[in-house]
Amino acid sequence: MKFSYNWIREFVPGLEVDPHSLERLITMKTAECDGIAVSGELLKGAVLARVLEVENIEGQKNVKALVDAGPYGMKTVVCGAANCRAGIITAYVPLGIKTVSGIESDGMLAAADELDINRDHAGILELTADTVLPPVDHAIEIDNKSITHRPDLWGHHGMAREVAAITGHPLRDPADLSLLPPLGSPVQIEIEDFHLCPRYSALVFDNVTVQPSPLWLQARLTAAGLNTKNNIVDLSNYLMAELAQPTHAFDRAKLAGATIFARPAREGESIVALNDETYHLSPANLVIADASGPIAIAGVIGGRDSAISAVTTSIVFESANFNASSVRRTSSALKIRTDASMRFEKAQDPVNTLRALARALELLPILSPGIRLVGGLADNCAELKVPPTISLDLDWLARKLGRVLDPAEVRRILEALQFKVSDDFEVSVPTWRATKDIAMAEDLVEEVGRMIGYDSIEPQPPLVPCAPSFDPPEREFLRGIRRHYAAQGFTEVSNYSFISEEEAKRFGFAPEDHVRVLNPIAEGQELMRTSLLPGIHRNLVENAKHFEDFRLFEVGREIHLSNGEKPIERPHVVAAIYSRHDDGRAGLMELKRVSGGELRPAAAMAWEHPSRAAEVVKHGQVVGRVFELHPNLIDSGRAAVLYLDLTQLQQLGAAATRYQSVRRFPTSSFDLSVICPAREYAATLETAIRGFAGELAEAVEFVTDYQMPDARKSLSFRIVAGAADRTLAGAEVTAIRERIIEGLRGLHYELLV
Amino acid sequence: MQDLVDGALGRINSAATAADLEAVRVDVLGRKGVLSQLSKDMGKLTPDERVARGKFINAAKLALEGAWETLKNRFESEALAARLNSEWLDLTVPAPGVRPGALHPITQIQWEIEDLFRSLGFSVLDGPEVETEHHNFDALNIPQDHPARDMQDTFWLDAGGPLGRFLLRTHTSPVQVRGMEKLQLPLRMIAPGRVFRNESVDASHEHTFYQLEGMMIDKDVSVGNLIYFMKTLLGAIFKRDVTVRLRPGYFPFVEPGFELDIRCLICGGPGCPVCKQSGWVELLPCGLVNPHVLKMSGIDPTKWNGFAFGLGLTRLVMMRYAIDDIRWLQSSDLRFLRQFGQ
């Protein structure tokens, strides 16, 4: 929200602080400022000027005007506005001499937008001799998020209250409630549910003239970032920007009946709003209605049909209070956010409706001379909640802040913020802070803390118990995994948790098996990943454009549906080795090595090379897969991929280390070469040999393989035999060898002996 | 006899190669060599002559062996020098084999900060990325229809079934709630992790980023304690003394809530583009834990209180390495990531 510096100063008489210093004070004590901008910079030095003569310039749209610029004397100005003509009074800005259309132009004649009075750029201003140009202003922009909890700070008077408390100046109240007439209005108010509409107040006027507002008021609205339209609509915005109370004016001639209803919309009702959009309403939406139907969406936007127009002469000027949640629900359901809905959803103070009407009574005669109040006040109001009283224990407060406090200073701060403070520090909360903001003593800690300034608090080391921290073992495990792969030359990548339907399908995953994002930010991010593979696949393809060989890994979570329960998150690691030129063998073997497991042949998945896929087995349990990516998924080169389930891996754990005595007797070893079909697995033979060798075989190690000319191959193994308590006799070793050979022959293998 | 010895000496000295020298050695010093010839007729000599001959032979032997040895040493050292010279290697060529890997910069900074907190007795907790509305919002004092929900644009998830509406956590704060449910009081904990906001991605906005949430619950924890703690922590992170300031900030789960700024590390205060000329850089939100939040997690706020803070890990990484575009961090582009290898 934007705040006009001049507007704030109007309520804090004697404020000497310049706009930039004020911005810093507000940032440090109240709410974060996003920036500050001059509003109406050209108003500095601007004066009224009468256009005396206008001369066309050959071949130009611009005209040459002679103007009487008052204190600046006669000036020749080149002007491009169509309405620049002799006799009008406009605004002159001394900008120095500049050549325009081949003529020396001394200064400029200004349009309303150039002076930040409003956004009109159709022509130069046309003024009257008694017009007073508004002063230069500064717009201080406050971060809306930092005043979410402060309904009162959505108006200048609320911010002025803060400024007065910060600087120690008095605060002037623009609303004089004594101006309000007694009850007795020509309109009746009927409220169906006081929870949704705690208060609805209104005044009726006739003899209304709809015309532009005075320049000072327009300039204020412009500085505050609001549009200007006509005096009645502008007044509504002015009250909102000043008192944080949204109001609305209905053209009384367009209303059916003399009763205004605040009620839930009926099924099937709709309304054409001021923005020309049609909204279909439901009973969840509160509306303002006359006898014929909705005339406004309560707290959000008015209806087009009852809006103020050039021919309006009589108005119902309402000022109401609505339930914050209800306004917020309606505004988000109908997808329409307005300055009014933004304020109501912060929980406005019901007391404020009458303050806005009192202020309107003061301003309307200025904005619409001759306007007449018809009857008295209409005010239908729920029983208002009594604001809470909070006992403030000053010792407790000092302990919370960590600073000794002078009771007189605490009192001064709270009273400057218009809390009432009793002798024994029973603190009454003002109504505008009591709707949602302040309810407990902790809230007062903030009020006092921010005003004394947190920089006045000395840092103090906390006294804490000496206790070991609790650290979930999975974190250390995950660290170990990351360290391992980085140490083996893999670079850690990080992919989004989202994948596209298309990616899911490319890997053969059914989209309906995924948790779905209801409001994806972009196309291609509509599913939660059930596998890290689509991401890694993308990384492989992209990085292959820049590198011939690389290794990468990711530790991330798969997210799976769980029968409508909370989705399950399973940590996995995926590691990949890409090589543009080799035959892919080295990468697979390297992944086998870093996996630390054994590989067991397995049927390939759709995305795997059909002849190069295996399960990773650790302690007899399958914990993942190693495979080459199917060539359909990668244009050139080969990618070997390792995919491991980290939950399973962690559960297996590292076996506790146990010392075993170092052998004292020498071992004997011998080699055997077995001829077998080309696709025989070494592991099959190894298992067979182990079986035949018996307990005295300490190790059976694969040595090498050799491709035979006849498409068969020979696999060589080294068998190490030994016993813990003696040296084996030659005959014993020979017996083992004979047993193995006999056994293999029994399985129809040939041996190269 | 002297001629014989001189001749042998001449032959030794004229050997041009180690092979020549070896041949001469056999001829001169071998069993049938010059020295053997000299001692052949020893038996026929008188004792005096024998003594003289012995002396002569000894002298000749020393001379011949000396000459041979000198030359042999020369040949050996020449041969070694030649071999060493021939073994010249260019050690400036790149080492073959696997190049070093790298941890993601987020991982690196996260570990660094985890270690720091653990040294201060904090537990490091983890939580789910898919959260319930209760843990992400309600339990943190952000009820349904509260405007504060706008502060965090949320990804909503359809997980099927009647309870099927879940969300991606918008902050790591839900882990606070889980920590309070799980740990004994008093507690000190941090929760680093991935969080999600439904925001369009550009150079300074990401929908996926990393945060670290911290919380301490004890007795009589004050704003002064919070300031001390933050100063210590940030000094350790930035490895220098930092000046901090607190100003009011609104976060429903703390009361009072603060924005913590640090004195600009680039200009030190006078103002520069990094701090937008203000001399201060907004770094983290923090505050005293709202009693409602404690109560909702079953903690008695009249006995216990504490502070909480959130640290943007992604932001910290960008500050430390002067990364100008947040999108690099989720790019998985090795041209970027390899720069962070050790």
Ligand SMILES: [Zn+2]
């Ligand atoms: Zn700076």
